[in-house]
Amino acid sequence: MWIWQLKDWPNFTYDKTIVIPKLESCIQAVSPLKQLSEFLSLEQRLDWEAAILLDETLASAKIEGELYDRDSVRSSIVNKLGIGKGNKFNQQSDAMVELLLSAIRTTEQQVNHDVIKQWHQMLFPVAPIITPMTIGDYRDDTMQIVSGRYGKQQVHFEAPGAVNSEVEQEMELFFDWLNASSNESTFIRAAIAKFWFVTIHPFDDGNGRLSRIIAERCLAEAEHINLRLFSLSSAFESHRNEYYQLLESHQRCELGSNEKIVDEKNNLDLTAWIVWFLSMLEIAAIDAKKEFERVMQTTRFWQKNQLTVFNTRQRKVITKLLETTDFSEGISRKKYKALAKTTDATAARDIGDLVEKEILVPIGEGRSRRYLIQKS
Incomplete structure (x- = not known):
């Protein structure tokens, strides 16, 4: 029934x-x-x-x-x-x-x-x-x-x-x-x-x-x-x-x-x-x-970094990091490479530049190293 x-x-x-x-x-x-x-x-x-x-x-x-x-x-x-x-x-x-x-x-x-x-x-x-x-x-x-x-x-x-x-x-x-x-x-x-x-x-x-x-x-x-x-x-x-x-x-x-x-x-x-x-x-x-x-x-991030220069790859990855909670434990260089669709060397340069600009903060060492976005 x-x-x-x-x-x-x-x-x-x-x-x-x-x-x-x-x-x-x-x-x-x-x-x-x-x-x-x-x-x-x-x-x-x-x-x-x-x-x-x-x-x-x-x-x-x-x-x-x-x-x-x-x-x-x-x-x-x-x-x-x-x-x-x-x-x-x-x-x-x-x-x-x-x-x-x-x-x-x-x-x-x-x-x-x-x-x-x-x-x-x-x-x-x-x-x-x-x-x-x-x-x-x-x-x-x-x-x-x-x-x-x-x-x-x-x-x-x-x-x-x-x-x-x-x-x-x-x-x-x-x-x-x-x-x-x-x-x-x-x-x-x-x-x-x-x-x-x-x-x-x-x-x-x-x-x-x-x-x-x-x-x-x-x-x-x-x-x-x-x-x-x-x-x-x-x-x-x-x-x-x-x-x-x-x-x-x-x-x-x-x-x-x-x-x-x-x-x-x-x-x-x-x-x-x-x-x-x-x-x-x-x-x-x-x-x-x-x-x-x-x-x-996200609004505070872009306001704070409105004069910061990002290349297209970096902007794409940053947007992804701000948009989702998928990377709450950080993003690896391998994952950055995949998201940006680039080479290992270019991914390393991009990440190094973002760390220097205090956009990304490294955590961990060796293969377990991840990078967290500095949101505020």
Whole structure:
């Protein structure tokens, strides 16, 4: 028995005595982000959003088993935000960046059948060759989530609707609820919207990514801002096993019947899901504050070194060191060589010059020697 087969579907419930304390904690973590953004210049705000958008794009793809090239994603972001000129391009990741920006920039527009289908088209600019799929329209057959090898597959979930018209009816109910005015917390509505959409699973593919976009859009509406303040997918990706286990436990009703049941026994209760979602949102907000501090550190670095001369290789590596936490323990000469795409001798000269200029600080000896960037 699946959750959508319950007679009261989709009248979800939750225990306020459990949810409200977590909601208050979540709001305390998220609310300061908008205030922090107001302290930034336009250029700094865009740098902050670029970092968040980079994390969101990479993590959202990774959850679905896809790996995007980081430099290609970053190129798309800086080009679209107008804060630089990227020279690497990937059509798939570029389309994802465009979709993520569009969804947040147009929060005044209601999400309906046309909008969600357009988003799906944006998500798949090129049709898959190996597995045919319908792009820009709802699925027209049964959708099952399965795992395991052929002959021993396990069905984790079966979505409602076996034909296009049935799926459209499910989506109509969803949009009526999503676009209706409500006194309910938008944070809770975002959690429900995420779960409800991915349970309907209206498309052949891309449902997880679209469900997170819808949730983040709900949250952007709550803050009355069209700036992406945090990466929800990054939190989801780092707790991916919990995500799938909790999702399946709510979607699956182990009652051994295909009929609508009379006593749901609280199977439409989303308390655990909502609390977990709010926990992920709180984690995302905490990470976003760290990105805020990184933007401020980067600004201070370039202001302090505005008269310092760097060659193209050095500037590229410094930007990478400031942009990510991948080199929190320092960068080796070998890694510098790889990032700068240069020779051992040139890497050694570049690093020596940066140490002399007090941009890099050497730590360790011999093969274990690393170089940390002097951020302030």
